[in-house]
Amino acid sequence: MPLLADYAITPDVFDLTSYSNEETGRLHLREIGEVMRTEGLVRNLRSGEWRRLFASNGRPWHRTGKELLRKLATQGRLIGFQPALGTVPADDAGWCAEALATHEALPHTGGIIATEPVKDLYRTETLVARIDRLNSTAWWQNRSPSVRLPRNLTAYQQHLEPILRCANSLQFIDPHLDPTRRQYREFADLLDGIGAPVLEIHRVCYSGSGSSRAILDVDEWESHFRLGLDASLQTANLQAEIFIWDDFHDRYLISNLIGISLPNGFDTTNNPDDVTTWTRLGRDTRDDVQREFDPASRRRTLRGQFTIP
Numbered sequence: 001m002p003l004l005a006d007y008a009i010t011p012d013v014f015d016l017t018s019y020s021n022e023e024t025g026r027l028h029l030r031e032i033g034e035v036m037r038t039e040g041l042v043r044n045l046r047s048g049e050w051r052r053l054f055a056s057n058g059r060p061w062h063r064t065g066k067e068l069l070r071k072l073a074t075q076g077r078l079i080g081f082q083p084a085l086g087t088v089p090a091d092d093a094g095w096c097a098e099a100l101a102t103h104e105a106l107p108h109t110g111g112i113i114a115t116e117p118v119k120d121l122y123r124t125e126t127l128v129a130r131i132d133r134l135n136s137t138a139w140w141q142n143r144s145p146s147v148r149l150p151r152n153l154t155a156y157q158q159h160l161e162p163i164l165r166c167a168n169s170l171q172f173i174d175p176h177l178d179p180t181r182r183q184y185r186e187f188a189d190l191l192d193g194i195g196a197p198v199l200e201i202h203r204v205c206y207s208g209s210g211s212s213r214a215i216l217d218v219d220e221w222e223s224h225f226r227l228g229l230d231a232s233l234q235t236a237n238l239q240a241e242i243f244i245w246d247d248f249h250d251r252y253l254i255s256n257l258i259g260i261s262l263p264n265g266f267d268t269t270n271n272p273d274d275v276t277t278w279t280r281l282g283r284d285t286r287d288d289v290q291r292e293f294d295p296a297s298r299r300r301t302l303r304g305q306f307t308i309p
Contacts, residue, residue: 001109001110001139001142001143001144001147002109002147002158002159002160002161002162003039003144003145003146003147003159003258003260003278003280004039004040004041004109004162004163004257004258004280005039005040005041005108005109005110005143005162006040006041006042006043006079006108006109006110006162007036007040007041007042007043007108007110007111007112007113008042008043008045008099008102008108008111008112008113009032009042009112009113009114010092010095010096010099010112010113010114010115010118011050011053011054011059011092011095012092012114012115012117012118013028013029013032013065013113013114013115013131014029014054014061014062014065014066014068014069015059015060015061015062015065015115016060016061016062017059017060018115019062022062025062025064025065026062026064028131028132029062029064029065029068030064031134032068032113032131032134033064033068033071035143036068036072036077037068037071037072037075037077038258038280038282038283039143039258039280040077040110041077041078041079041162041166041257042072042077042078042079043079043081043099043102043108044078044079044080044081045081045083045084045095045098045099045102046081046082046083046084046088046089046098047080047081047082047083048080049083049088050095051069051073051078054066054069075256075257076166076167076168076256076257077257079166081102081106082105083098084098084101084102084104084105085097085098085101092114092115092117092118093118093121093122096112096114096118096121096122096128099112100112100122100125100127100128103127108127109162110139110140111127111128111129111137111139111140112125112127112128112129113129113131113134114128114129114130114131115130115131115132116130116132126138126139127139145279145280146277146278146279146280147159147277147278148275148276148277149275149276149278150272150274150275150276151264151267151268151269151271151274151275151276152268152269152270152272153186153189153190153268156190156266156268157189157190159278160190160253161193163253163255163257163258164190164193164194164195165193165194165195166195166257167195167196167255167256167257167258168195168196168256169196169255169256170194170196170199170200170253170254170255171199171200171201171202171252171253171254171255171290171293172199172200172201172202172253172266173202173248173250173251173252173253173254173289173293174201174202174203174251174262174265174266174267175203175204175245175247175248175249175251175265176203176204176207176265176267177201177203177265177266177267178203178207178224178228179224179225179227179228179229180224180227180228181267183267183268183269184228184266184267184268185228186268187228187229187266187267188228188229188231188232189232190266191229191232191233191236191238192232192236193236194236194238196238196255197237197238197239198238198239198240198241199238199239199240199241200240200241200242200243200293201225201240201241201242201243202242202243202245202248202293203221203242203243203244203245204244204245204246204247204248205218205221205244205245205246205247205303206247217304218244218303218304218305218306221242221244221304221306222242222306222308225240225242225306225308226308226309229308230308230309233308233309234309239307239308239309240307240308241305241306241307242305242306242307242308243293243295243302243305244302244303244304244305245293245300245301245302245303246300246301246302246303247300247301248300251263251264251265251266252281252289254286254289254290254293258280258281258286259280259281259283259285259286259289259290260278260279260280260281261278261279261281262276262278263276263277264276
């Protein structure tokens, strides 16, 4: 499972009467809430009609559930998804059917969370799980704070797709990222499908290491990035803000949805046996990395910056 997975949740999960008492509902909702707010996205089915259900007083929505929905919306984790069935669902089972239909259009990387009555109607659907039995559900157990993957473009796209598509801010932090170098020439292909209109790229001012290290001025780096990325950015209708720093070592992808530590950065190789380990950062760590690469923080020396195209 990717480090950021997407889920669907049927409305009954947020209904107070789905639980034996309010406290039981609170515990279950808090369990899924922590996951959704750190490593998840939730499909806002039928272009937002799912979310609008909870503005109605027709059902006694659990207050913990309503607070969770508010936080997910604030954090940009409710992702609109076009209608998959011909009619608006009339009940919880219908919303489960809608969620399953969206799986045909774009497979969930997580699963569908429901309560016992809905799961009973979809007993053979392994994608559907009861909220009170998530810990015995394979796709829930398969969540992990780290992942091992080959160092190739296909694997990067597979694991980064939900982040690149849904994030509204992106920072690619790699001291050696140079789109004109052979090992970074596929980086431009990662830009296809990015949802954020502006992205940031952070690298150091020098090229090479040891006795072969050479410091390039900002104009030279701008020439490199224009040559390597300008056409791809224009095709994708994106802008990139490039930051050139005096020095740093660690490599990250930072977004409003998740932060990832990538020991080898964004370079790729043709060696099928060459793998790397990506690790999801905690929220506080992610925020601290973001502050570290904010020029206003003055924690590092910025040599220059420019925007392309």
